[in-house]
Amino acid sequence: MKLFRDLGRRKLRSTLTITGIAIGIMALVVFGSMANKMNALIDGGSQYYADKAVVSVGNMYTGSFQPLSLSTDLETIRDVEGVAAATPGIEMMLNADEAATMGVPEMIVGLVPDGDKGLETFEINVSQGRTLTADDHGNVAVLGCDLARRLDAKVGDAVQLRGVDFEVIGILAPTLTAPDKEAMVPLDAAQQLFVKTLPPMLQNMVDATDIATSITVYHEPGVTPEVLKANLETTLGDSYTIMTGKDFDEMLGAFSAIFSLVLTGIAMLSLLVGGLSTINTMAMAVAERTREIGIKRAIGASRWRIRREIVMESAAIGLIAGTIGLAIGAVMTTVFNDMGRSSGNVLFDLTLATAVTAVVFATGLGAIAGFVPAWGASRMDPVTALRYE
Amino acid sequence: MAILEGRNLRKTYHLGRGNKVEALKSVDISIEAGEMVAIMGPSGSGKSTLMHILGLLHGPDHKCPDPGDPCPAPELYLAGENVSTIPDNQRTRIRARRMGFVFQDFNLVPTLTAMENVMLACDYAGTKGKQARIAALDALELVGLGGRAGHKPAELSGGEQQRVAVARALVNKPEIILADEPTGNLDSEHSAEILALLRSFNREHGQTVVLVTHDAEVGSACDRVIRMRDGRVRDHGYSDSVTQGAPVMAVPAVAASA
Numbered sequence: 001m002k003l004f005r006d007l008g009r010r011k012l013r014s015t016l017t018i019t020g021i022a023i024g025i026m027a028l029v030v031f032g033s034m035a036n037k038m039n040a041l042i043d044g045g046s047q048y049y050a051d052k053a054v055v056s057v058g059n060m061y062t063g064s065f066q067p068l069s070l071s072t073d074l075e076t077i078r079d080v081e082g083v084a085a086a087t088p089g090i091e092m093m094l095n096a097d098e099a100a101t102m103g104v105p106e107m108i109v110g111l112v113p114d115g116d117k118g119l120e121t122f123e124i125n126v127s128q129g130r131t132l133t134a135d136d137h138g139n140v141a142v143l144g145c146d147l148a149r150r151l152d153a154k155v156g157d158a159v160q161l162r163g164v165d166f167e168v169i170g171i172l173a174p175t176l177t178a179p180d181k182e183a184m185v186p187l188d189a190a191q192q193l194f195v196k197t198l199p200p201m202l203q204n205m206v207d208a209t210d211i212a213t214s215i216t217v218y219h220e221p222g223v224t225p226e227v228l229k230a231n232l233e234t235t236l237g238d239s240y241t242i243m244t245g246k247d248f249d250e251m252l253g254a255f256s257a258i259f260s261l262v263l264t265g266i267a268m269l270s271l272l273v274g275g276l277s278t279i280n281t282m283a284m285a286v287a288e289r290t291r292e293i294g295i296k297r298a299i300g301a302s303r304w305r306i307r308r309e310i311v312m313e314s315a316a317i318g319l320i321a322g323t324i325g326l327a328i329g330a331v332m333t334t335v336f337n338d339m340g341r342s343s344g345n346v347l348f349d350l351t352l353a354t355a356v357t358a359v360v361f362a363t364g365l366g367a368i369a370g371f372v373p374a375w376g377a378s379r380m381d382p383v384t385a386l387r388y389e
Numbered sequence: 390m391a392i393l394e395g396r397n398l399r400k401t402y403h404l405g406r407g408n409k410v411e412a413l414k415s416v417d418i419s420i421e422a423g424e425m426v427a428i429m430g431p432s433g434s435g436k437s438t439l440m441h442i443l444g445l446l447h448g449p450d451h452k453c454p455d456p457g458d459p460c461p462a463p464e465l466y467l468a469g470e471n472v473s474t475i476p477d478n479q480r481t482r483i484r485a486r487r488m489g490f491v492f493q494d495f496n497l498v499p500t501l502t503a504m505e506n507v508m509l510a511c512d513y514a515g516t517k518g519k520q521a522r523i524a525a526l527d528a529l530e531l532v533g534l535g536g537r538a539g540h541k542p543a544e545l546s547g548g549e550q551q552r553v554a555v556a557r558a559l560v561n562k563p564e565i566i567l568a569d570e571p572t573g574n575l576d577s578e579h580s581a582e583i584l585a586l587l588r589s590f591n592r593e594h595g596q597t598v599v600l601v602t603h604d605a606e607v608g609s610a611c612d613r614v615i616r617m618r619d620g621r622v623r624d625h626g627y628s629d630s631v632t633q634g635a636p637v638m639a640v641p642a643v644a645a646s647a
């Protein structure tokens with residue numbers, strides 16, 4: 001197209017301007033991809049918690065933790081009004097010394113298959129092997145896809161969880177959220193592992209087969225999770241923590257908001273820097289072409305036409321910069337993902353929406369930045385412009 | 390019929406801090422359709438300013454240079470239409486469709502080929518696509534540059550560039566061609582070429598040509614020479630009268646002389 005020839009008039013200047021915008025767009029693409037991954041994780045959790053309530057006591061991370069009892073707590077809960085099913089579970093970190101990472105830590109999850117009585121709506125599918133069934137007991141495990149990759153495990157292999165050998169009977173398809181890093185085992189196997197992590201005094205006091213770290217409660221039709229939570233609170237009292245989907249959303253809402261803020265900040269910054277740079281470039285281009293603009297006006301170009309030529313040129317700068325920034329950002333996210341894949345940390349998800357937004361944003365930025373110099377150019381008096389040396 | 394007629398044309402430039410330059414003090418002018426007229430005069434005589442007004446690049450001043458001193462309103466007619474007070478966008482349209490311009494230098498857009506430069510004039514006049522391409526090629530053929538249509542200005546000599554500018558001025562078959570020192574940067578051989586081109590269009594197609602020039606030889610190639618000095622017309626160039634701003638009605642019809 002002819003207008004790309006105008007960019008070629010001052011190759012160095014065009015290149016510098018384009019590079020400036022491209023860098024901003026690249027940052028937008030990389031952080032946007034990270035945000036996509038975060039949102040997928042959070043959405044997954046939000047979806048999971050949406051229609052149930054999870055009862056626990058204290059918090060593993062803060063040390064005020066107390067296990068629940070199957071014989072007392074579980075039975076009490078099952079009798080509460082509005083409860084359709086309640087199933088116990090054990091959650092523990094796979095690696096005792098894992099620091100809090102950006103994503104989700106690797107977990108061992110002990111559960112009772114079919115304990116939800118078919119009420120669980122969060123879909124988990126296997127890509128290899130099979131899921132746990134009620135007949136499974138002992139040291140068998142179904143691994144999430146990221147964990148399987150890190151342990152380099154296939155169905156039939158033996159893996160070590162907390163020093164104990166488990167046979168892999170299934171590997172899950174990717175969920176983009178927590179299950180990808182979980183090892184799911186029968187409740188009894190998890191109970192054995194869990195008891196070993198308690199302080200020695202406590203170990204002697206508890207019955208391993210009676211403990212759970214959480215109880216997942218499903219509501220009857222017509223009962224909302226909030227009503228379910230209220231009923232449970234009334235029966236169980238204050239010392240129990242009951243988490244619903246709403247609670248989850250509130251908790252993670254702050255985290256998600258911070259991330260959005262960072263992203264918006266990056267967008268604003270690249271807008272400012274890139275936009276100012278483009279305004280400067282176009283203003284210089286207009287000044288250099290003063291005579292040319294005068295002649296064009298003399299032979300009949302309308303003011304609108306002159307504006308259009310300049311805005312199109314600056315939009316082209318934006319388009320080229322956006323495409324380059326996207327390309328570099330795509331390469332970077334791919335490299336980071338590859339680097340992290342073996343340790344199970346795939347942190348970037350470059351969606352089509354993010355890619356399109358980046359390029360459209362850059363083009364729009366270019367067009368808007370060109371508007372001020374374009375306006376000035378169109379208002380030039382043709383005679384004055386013609387006399388310009 | 391007078392294609393361009395003006396009375397009481399004035400133009401004052403304000404340079405800030407109360408400085409002003411009265412480029413045109415009071416000019417009456419009449420140009421017949423089909424004439425080839427030269428406007429000559431020393432620097433600062435106002436000849437370029439007069440051409441800018443005739444070419445509708447500016448409107449004539451309606452305000453008087455001395456606020457206390459009343460002055461008659463300017464009048465400007467193009468083929469009988471009153472164009473002294475029309476808005477800028479209308480002036481632009483008329484320039485695009487009914488006039489052609491040639492300047493002393495830097496006529497052409499450096500990033501466009503000769504053909505694309507000529508097509509620019511078509512585009513501004515509303516002709517696009519195949520029609521524009523054909524018209525542009527025809528115009529380039531007429532000035533003898535049909536074979537160089539794909540060259541950029543940097544690849545053309547000064548004379549060739551001016552010829553492209555003439556082609557661009559002609560491509561829309563305008564009623565008037567205005568040229569501001571079209572031969573100023575050319576040697577005598579190329580000057581003669583350009584002049585011959587303009588003369589042939591004037592004779593064969595009846596296009597009115599108005600030239601501003603320093604060059605007496607250019608002046609003598611025209612039907613008449615209007616001489617200006619200090620912002621006024623000293624001589625309208627009619628063979629039997631030396632007038633100073635004489636009223637237009639007394640002007641006899643000028644036959645196109647050989």
